[in-house]
Amino acid sequence: MPLILDEAAIGEAVASLVGEIRAVALRGRxxxxxxxxxxxxxxxxxSAALKExxxxxxxxxxxxxxxxxxxxxxxxNPKLQSSDIPFQVDGAHIVLVDDVLFTGRTIRAALDALxxxxxxxxxxxxxxxxxxxxxxxxxxxFSGVSLxxxxxxxxxxxxxxxDGGDAVELVSKQ
Amino acid sequence: xxxxxxLDIASLSREEVDLLLDQAxxxxxxxxxxxKKVPALKGKSVLMLFYEPSxxxxxxxxxxxxxxxADVIDLDVPHSSVAKGETVKxxxxxxxxxxxxxxxxxxxxxxxxxxxxxxxxxxxxxxxxGAHAHPTQALxxxxxxxxxxxxxxxxxxxxxxxxxxxxxxxxxxxLLLKLGVEVGFLGPGSLIPRSGPExxxxxxxxxxxxxxxxxxxxxxxxQMERQDAQYFPGVQExxxxxxxxxxxxxxxxxEGIYIMHPGPVNRGVxxxxxxxDYERSLINQQVENGIAARMAVLxxxxxxxxLEDADPGKI
Numbered sequence: 001m002p003l004i005l006d007e008a009a010i011g012e013a014v015a016s017l018v019g020e021i022r023a024v025a026l027r028g029r030x031x032x033x034x035x036x037x038x039x040x041x042x043x044x045x046x047s048a049a050l051k052e053x054x055x056x057x058x059x060x061x062x063x064x065x066x067x068x069x070x071x072x073x074x075x076x077n078p079k080l081q082s083s084d085i086p087f088q089v090d091g092a093h094i095v096l097v098d099d100v101l102f103t104g105r106t107i108r109a110a111l112d113a114l115x116x117x118x119x120x121x122x123x124x125x126x127x128x129x130x131x132x133x134x135x136x137x138x139x140x141x142f143s144g145v146s147l148x149x150x151x152x153x154x155x156x157x158x159x160x161x162x163d164g165g166d167a168v169e170l171v172s173k174q
Numbered sequence: 175x176x177x178x179x180x181l182d183i184a185s186l187s188r189e190e191v192d193l194l195l196d197q198a199x200x201x202x203x204x205x206x207x208x209x210k211k212v213p214a215l216k217g218k219s220v221l222m223l224f225y226e227p228s229x230x231x232x233x234x235x236x237x238x239x240x241x242x243x244a245d246v247i248d249l250d251v252p253h254s255s256v257a258k259g260e261t262v263k264x265x266x267x268x269x270x271x272x273x274x275x276x277x278x279x280x281x282x283x284x285x286x287x288x289x290x291x292x293x294x295x296x297x298x299x300x301x302x303x304g305a306h307a308h309p310t311q312a313l314x315x316x317x318x319x320x321x322x323x324x325x326x327x328x329x330x331x332x333x334x335x336x337x338x339x340x341x342x343x344x345x346x347x348x349l350l351l352k353l354g355v356e357v358g359f360l361g362p363g364s365l366i367p368r369s370g371p372e373x374x375x376x377x378x379x380x381x382x383x384x385x386x387x388x389x390x391x392x393x394x395x396x397q398m399e400r401q402d403a404q405y406f407p408g409v410q411e412x413x414x415x416x417x418x419x420x421x422x423x424x425x426x427x428x429e430g431i432y433i434m435h436p437g438p439v440n441r442g443v444x445x446x447x448x449x450x451d452y453e454r455s456l457i458n459q460q461v462e463n464g465i466a467a468r469m470a471v472l473x474x475x476x477x478x479x480x481l482e483d484a485d486p487g488k489i
Contacts, residue, residue, distance in 0.1 A: 066473075067213055
């Protein structure tokens with residue numbers, strides 16, 4: 001499988017996200033919210049980096065399974081996991097974090113899920129990889145890497161905690 | 175898990191049981207939000223088909239379905255005594271018009287939910303059929319126990335009452351055995367099944383059963399409306415012999431034993447009044463967990479109602 005990003009490149013992509021989010025966090029308190037699965041692991045790394053720089057912030061995890069728009073088309077529903085939003089969403093400045101931005105549908109679901117917890121003052125979007133091919137008008141505020149891909153390509157993100165190692169691979173469908 | 179129907183415990187694999195129990199937790203967590211509803215079943219309809227009167231199970235399913243954003247249709251079916259063949263036909267005709275995606279059935283006839291499930295593309299959930307099964311009750315019971323004992327294997331649960339006629343006893347004991355729990359039955363000898371799954375301890379004396387050291391005592395509801403006089407002692411006699419009296423509560427409290435009951439409780443029959451305030455009574459948790467467990471079941475089933483390929487006999 002062609003490797004697009006190795007561990008070092010992923011580290012750089014995360015560092016560039018951290019730099020951009022840091023600039024925002026210095027202007028006012030933010031909350032980092034990772035989208036399960038793998039978005040939470042990216043969010044965890046961003047959060048750890050901010051903590052190292054002693055930038056105080058809130059942190060949460062969101063499972064969007066119940067908000068997906070394709071549940072009746074799936075042969076089996078995704079395994080539901082816990083969401084954990086341990087801060088007041090009303091009035092919060094939230095940076096939503098995911099691993100890959102593709103059609104935008106996951107983020108649409110995440111926005112619905114998040115607003116069921118309250119009315120944030122602002123929501124921004126940070127993604128590790130933007131691979132294009134949006135189906136709805138959603139764009140990232142911060143992205144680590146942008147990839148040129150074909151619509152049918154598979155972008156496979158692997159992260160240490162979830163998958164045992166860091167790698168981004170691209171599988172082309174002929 | 176990609177099954178259409180939820181009819182009994184026996185046909186569930188251990189993996190399916192674990193998945194359902196695991197998924198009940200995130201559903202329960204939704205109840206602490208101010209918005210308790212999620213859109214997972216938006217646009218789907220859930221038909222309540224209760225041929226036997228029930229307030230608790232019916233409203234528990236209704237709340238579960240509504241919190242998943244489904245439309246709920248409560249079909250006011252008369253207390254039906256028609257023969258089995260007619261019932262199924264009547265039912266299916268009605269459902270054809272209703273276009274339900276999920277059908278929740280309760281009937282006094284064992285096997286009726288299975289019969290309906292075979293004739294419809296909708297997902298059928300058994301909410302209690304005769305003395306056969308009450309699988310969502312079993313699920314909420316196991317979920318409630320697991321909140322107290324994260325590892326259920328080797329725990330001991332004593333189920334007390336009219337075991338023979340109880341679908342709760344049947345389904346709950348069957349699920350607990352699957353999870354590695356040791357199960358004991360306590361009741362009048364005439365109301366304890368002679369056959370049944372292996373490995374169940376049988377007791378006719380409450381104090382002897384307590385010497386078995388159960389972690390939880392699960393009291394079955396005395397079915398006042400179904401009481402067969404020849405089997406049953408009087409209410410006071412029942413309380414004295416098989417109920418949690420004040421004296422037994424002291425002992426239960428001393429040993430830190432939990433108490434469960436499917437509700438509604440007949441105070442002074444299965445339980446003395448003081449049990450309602452007992453700190454290790456799980457009865458109220460059971461009610462709340464019932465909604466979460468039923469949401470997990472509704473979420474995991476896959477109705478076939480969207481399929482275009484037509485077998486015209488099916489809806």
